[in-house]
Amino acid sequence: MARMQRPLVAGVTSALLLASLAAVAPFGVAAATAATLPTLVVNEVDASGVPQDWIELKNTGSSPVDASGLILKDNQDTNRFDIPAGTVIAAGGYATFDVGATFGLGKGGDAARLYLNDNTTLVDGFTWTADSVYPATWGRCADGTGAFVVNTTPSKGAANVCGTGGGGTTPPPTDPLPASPWPGGSTVTDASAAGFGPFASNMSGLSWELGTGGAPDTLWAVRNGSSGAPNTRTGDGLFALQKSGSTWVPAAGWEQGKALHFTDGTGDVDSEGVVKTSSGVFVASERNNSNNSVSRPSVLKYDPNSGATDLTATIEWNLTAALPTVGANLGLEGITFVPDTFLTAKGFTTDAGTVYDPAAFANHGTGLFFVGLEGTGNVYAFALDQTDGTKFTLLATITTGFPKGVMEVQYDAEKGAVWAICDDTCGGKFATYGIGADGRFARTAIYDRPAGLPNSNNEGFTVAPQALCVNGVKPVVWADDNGINGVALREGTITCTPSTTPVDPNAQQLKVVVPEAAGDFVWSVDGTNGIVSLGTAVVKGDHFEAAGAINPIRVTDTRAASPAWSISAQVGDFTAGGASFSGKYLGWTPKVLEAGGGAAAGAQVASGFVTGNGLAGAATLGNAAVGHAKGSAKLGADLDLMLPVDVTDGTYTATLTLTALG
Numbered sequence: 001m002a003r004m005q006r007p008l009v010a011g012v013t014s015a016l017l018l019a020s021l022a023a024v025a026p027f028g029v030a031a032a033t034a035a036t037l038p039t040l041v042v043n044e045v046d047a048s049g050v051p052q053d054w055i056e057l058k059n060t061g062s063s064p065v066d067a068s069g070l071i072l073k074d075n076q077d078t079n080r081f082d083i084p085a086g087t088v089i090a091a092g093g094y095a096t097f098d099v100g101a102t103f104g105l106g107k108g109g110d111a112a113r114l115y116l117n118d119n120t121t122l123v124d125g126f127t128w129t130a131d132s133v134y135p136a137t138w139g140r141c142a143d144g145t146g147a148f149v150v151n152t153t154p155s156k157g158a159a160n161v162c163g164t165g166g167g168g169t170t171p172p173p174t175d176p177l178p179a180s181p182w183p184g185g186s187t188v189t190d191a192s193a194a195g196f197g198p199f200a201s202n203m204s205g206l207s208w209e210l211g212t213g214g215a216p217d218t219l220w221a222v223r224n225g226s227s228g229a230p231n232t233r234t235g236d237g238l239f240a241l242q243k244s245g246s247t248w249v250p251a252a253g254w255e256q257g258k259a260l261h262f263t264d265g266t267g268d269v270d271s272e273g274v275v276k277t278s279s280g281v282f283v284a285s286e287r288n289n290s291n292n293s294v295s296r297p298s299v300l301k302y303d304p305n306s307g308a309t310d311l312t313a314t315i316e317w318n319l320t321a322a323l324p325t326v327g328a329n330l331g332l333e334g335i336t337f338v339p340d341t342f343l344t345a346k347g348f349t350t351d352a353g354t355v356y357d358p359a360a361f362a363n364h365g366t367g368l369f370f371v372g373l374e375g376t377g378n379v380y381a382f383a384l385d386q387t388d389g390t391k392f393t394l395l396a397t398i399t400t401g402f403p404k405g406v407m408e409v410q411y412d413a414e415k416g417a418v419w420a421i422c423d424d425t426c427g428g429k430f431a432t433y434g435i436g437a438d439g440r441f442a443r444t445a446i447y448d449r450p451a452g453l454p455n456s457n458n459e460g461f462t463v464a465p466q467a468l469c470v471n472g473v474k475p476v477v478w479a480d481d482n483g484i485n486g487v488a489l490r491e492g493t494i495t496c497t498p499s500t501t502p503v504d505p506n507a508q509q510l511k512v513v514v515p516e517a518a519g520d521f522v523w524s525v526d527g528t529n530g531i532v533s534l535g536t537a538v539v540k541g542d543h544f545e546a547a548g549a550i551n552p553i554r555v556t557d558t559r560a561a562s563p564a565w566s567i568s569a570q571v572g573d574f575t576a577g578g579a580s581f582s583g584k585y586l587g588w589t590p591k592v593l594e595a596g597g598g599a600a601a602g603a604q605v606a607s608g609f610v611t612g613n614g615l616a617g618a619a620t621l622g623n624a625a626v627g628h629a630k631g632s633a634k635l636g637a638d639l640d641l642m643l644p645v646d647v648t649d650g651t652y653t654a655t656l657t658l659t660a661l662g
Contacts, residue, residue: 037116037376038065039326040089041124044096044139044151044160045105045112047132052100055112056156058144059089060327060375062295071119072099075111075127079103080119096157122401145329147425179429179448184473184494188452191477191491192247198256199223199239201483205273205284205334205408206460208477210467216242217468220304221460221479221489222271222283223257237271238281238311240304248477248489259310260302262288263389269300269313272459273335273372273408277365279386280304280314284371286331297323297331299369299384315389319371319382322394326375333459334372334408336418338381343368346416347552349439350395355593355636356439363387368395370418372406379409379420379433379441398433398441402426407459414466414496417444421461423481428455437551438533450492457481469496521565523555523660534641543609546641550588553658556632557597557624566623567635568602569658571615576650583654584608584616585643593636598628601635609642621658 039061046054055072059065066088072081081102089095099105105112113125132138132150139151141162153161192199199221207220219241237260241248250257260269260283270292273284281304287296297320300313319332340358348356358364361383368381379398385391400406400420408421417432418441428449433441449455460479468474473493480488537544557565571583587607592599602620606612622635 037121037123037324037378038067038070039063039330039375040065040067040070040114041140041144042112042114042126043094043144044137044155045126045128046137046154046156047105047110047128048135048137052098053105054096054098054100054156055105056094056096056139057089057114058094058140059091060144060330061325062091062327063325064091064093065089067095069117070123071115071117072097073111073113073115074099074103074105075113076103094157094159121399179446182430182447182450182492182494183445184450184476185492186451188450188478188490188492189246190487190489192487192489193249195486196488198250199488200486201488202481203479203483203488204271204459204481205275206462206477206479207274207276207281207336208462208464209276210465217464218242218251218276219248219462219477220274220276220281222260222274224270224272224286224481237269238274238283238302238304246491253307258308260300261310261312262300263313263316265312266290270331272331272333275335275337275369276304277337277367279365282335282337282369283313284332284335286333286374287328293328295320295326295328295331297326297371297373299332299335299371299382301386315386317382317384317389317392319380319392319394322382322392323373323380324376326373330375331373332371333374333406334410334421336370336409336411337367338370338411338418339367341366342411342413342416343435346435347439348396348435348441351397352395356395361385361393363391370398370409370411372409372420374406377402377405377422379406379418381441396441400431400433401443401446402429402431407457408461410462412463414469419461419463421458423457423459424455428453428458430461436533438548453478453490453492454480454484456484463494466496469498472496472498521557521559521660523553523567525551525553534639537641537643539645540642543645544641544643544647548639550637550639550656552593553621553635554632555597555599555622555635555660557628558630562598562627562630564624564626564628565661567621567658567660568618569615569621569656570618571656572654574652574654576648576652579648579650579652581643581647581652582608582614582616584612584614585641586615586654587640587642588615588619588637589640590621590635590637592622592633594632594634596629596633597631598624599633599635600624607640607642609644615656618659 040057043058044056067083068085068087070083081099111127114123126148136150136152137154138148139160140146141149143160155161202223204224205222209218211217221239237257239257240251240254242251260271268289270286270289271283275282281302283300285298299317301315302311363385364383365386370379370381372379381396383393402422405422405425406420407423410419417434420431422429431446432444434444436442458478459481462477464475474496476492476494478490534546534548537546571586573580573583585608587605589604590601592601599622605619608614
């Protein structure tokens with residue numbers, strides 16, 4: 001009997017201040033390869049079994065999609081239907097697949113899910129909990145983009161019938177991601193006047209600017225409606241709002257909002273997201289509403305202090321070339337600014353596997369811009385050259401788990417995380433993504449919306465600055481694109497930890513430790529000594545391979561005599577229940593991440609699968625010779641695990657112990 005080779009998840013656990021690596025849980029998130037999702041959605045489902053169950057896909061993009069090899073599933077991962085080779089779905093076209101002979105769909109509750117051919121990456125899906133009742137089907141209304149409803153008139157292979165008598169209303173689909181209760185109050189109140197003319201609907205992105213020097217706070221907001229002629233429009237573009245009692249109202253000079261144009265002074269920017277930084281207002285846009293059939297995912301910079309009625313962008317970064325191809329109405333929905341100080345402190349690592357170095361990206365300012373793309377449900381981190389709109393670099397992709405549904409992104413300094421928001425297409429979910437020990441962003445929490453927040457097209461979300469944290473709570477504001485009951489803005493609360501010192505947004509706190517004249521030799525984990533996954537091992541010929549990197553080690557030596565020092569490591573056996581394999585199969589390549597103090601990297605140690613005893617024997621991470629310069633260095637090491645294919649499958653852990661001699 002041939003033995004099935006199943007993936008292994010490997011890692012190393014920590015102990016006290018020992019440098020460590022830890023295994024992910026059996027269903028933990030491993031660093032995923034960024035994949036370009038096709039512009040396909042599950043559009044209609046028939047679970048009646050008459051004559052057999054089928055799933056319809058629609059291509060919402062502007063180009064044909066080769067669906068060959070993509071995988072359809074129900075709610076069981078073991079049930080799969082492989083889409084036949086040669087299946088090409090035209091732009092705006094449909095394809096239906098009779099899946100009844102492969103797996104049956106449950107009328108009273110099941111799922112229809114589409115995966116890439118890696119059998120892991122979810123493209124789109126729908127879960128139902130009630131029977132649509134034959135001959136009706138479940139289908140999206142509006143066709144291709146809306147929520148699922150009961151379609152009383154089936155339309156297999158064609159546009160869903162969503163007009164009078166064609167579609168019904170049902171509860172929103174069940175989102176596949178489990179969520180915790182909202183981390184704040186359940187009460188949500190109206191934060192704008194009902195029916196307020198300038199922005200009763202179509203409000204989108206939000207950004208909260210803390211007032212200084214006695215000035216009030218400003219809530220920056222963008223509206224994605226059409227502009228109209230100057231001085232005759234009913235509100236569009238960019239708004240600066242200030243609090244009046246319990247509602248936000250336009251600041252003086254912003255009563256009707258300010259129309260936004262491209263750098264040549266023309267066009268109608270479809271403004272979806274906004275963030276205010278010290279250098280200006282940055283707007284995320286899907287397209288030019290004057291040419292609304294063409295996708296134009298762009299970030300545009302504006303000077304809000306120009307005094308003009310209409311604002312012309314000072315620079316545009318058209319990100320089309322760096323992003324997956326999406327439909328014109330499936331582009332950028334949210335934008336936020338993440339400071340370099342946070343990214344470097346957390347050891348942010350790019351998708352290329354390199355530690356982020358701000359100095360490598362000329363003229364990018366003091367941080368990166370993170371944008372949410374509706375068409376993929378992912379968040380993308382960019383370095384934007386502030387002097388040239390043609391210069392930008394995509395550094396990382398965050399897979400949110402919200403298929404086709406990221407409507408807002410926000411950086412939260414207190415949580416040390418980026419929020420990604422999904423609207424009513426997934427029942428209103430909020431997730432946070434922090435930087436893990438591997439330097440990559442991964443989901444840290446997911447929350448349901450507060451009980452008092454309508455399940456609407458909430459496209460805007462912002463958290464108040466930490467200075468407004470009082471008695472353990474601070475405000476949050478949502479923008480409702482649908483404008484239910486004529487209300488565009490709603491306000492609630494989120495829990496927070498009050499600052500122990502007054503916060504001045506125009507100041508930075510400084511801290512310095514001056515050692516005794518004799519000096520010290522100190523080493524510790526640089527940053528958080530948390531989980532570092534070696535991921536899921538993959539078969540490479542006659543062996544498994546997995547890789548990762550240790551948590552960086554900071555070494556500081558200010559001793560007067562500058563004696564030699566070294567740091568070495570040794571790993572024990574990997575174990576999983578009663579199974580185990582030798583630590584000799586783990587090798588590494590030490591490196592100096594930040595030079596200083598005369599530090600040098602130790603020699604590379606190959607996996608014992610290739611030669612020698614690997615890290616089962618003591619190996620040097622780094623050292624400095626006698627007489628070295630005083631100072632600090634950061635040491636790291638890339639890990640390389642190679643082991644025989646006959647190792648029993650399982651989730652393995654081991655302990656890597658580091659020892660310093662100084």
